[in-house]
Amino acid sequence: MTEPKAVVIYTDGACIGNPGRGGYGAVLLFNGQRKELSGGFRLTTNNRMELLAAVMALETLKESCAVTLYSDSQYLVDNYTNGYVHGWRRRGWKRSNKEPALNADLWERILQQCERHRVRFQWVKGHAGNTENERCDALSMQAASAKNLPPDEIYEQTQGRPAANRLF
Numbered sequence: 001m002t003e004p005k006a007v008v009i010y011t012d013g014a015c016i017g018n019p020g021r022g023g024y025g026a027v028l029l030f031n032g033q034r035k036e037l038s039g040g041f042r043l044t045t046n047n048r049m050e051l052l053a054a055v056m057a058l059e060t061l062k063e064s065c066a067v068t069l070y071s072d073s074q075y076l077v078d079n080y081t082n083g084y085v086h087g088w089r090r091r092g093w094k095r096s097n098k099e100p101a102l103n104a105d106l107w108e109r110i111l112q113q114c115e116r117h118r119v120r121f122q123w124v125k126g127h128a129g130n131t132e133n134e135r136c137d138a139l140s141m142q143a144a145s146a147k148n149l150p151p152d153e154i155y156e157q158t159q160g161r162p163a164a165n166r167l168f
Helices: 046-060 074-081 084-090 104-116 131-144 153-158
Strands: 005-016 020-030 033-044 065-071 118-123
Touching (some): 005 046, 033 046, 046 104, 046 131, 074 118, 084 104
Parallel strands (some): 065 118
């Protein structure tokens, strides 16, 4: 049995206002190859963009890989590595205090990708001179600043509803 390909991914998300115009950026590195991803939405949150950056990068991989994913989002890294997201899923996307877990749609996609790939999440300090993290930040800000951004439909559908009625 051959070892899975080792891929390094850097991700970042950004918002101009929170909530506000948002963007994500990702850099995938494999065997001297580089791929950059980015996209944005007219109204979303910073945490959604942090998660979406990881989702889009992992979903881009064509086969099962051993991934080291670097993110400056403690929300992403801590909730995954501490196992909280697994508990939310088991409880039907409820936190231990019975409140809805935010961003369940994106967390579900991350968990699906973690079943497909062997992913190790690593926190990296943002805005601290890490070249690839800085590049992801630039990609995400550029995407958030683009004209004619599409809606983050799931986020926009939940706006204005009382918290008890929100799905995510």
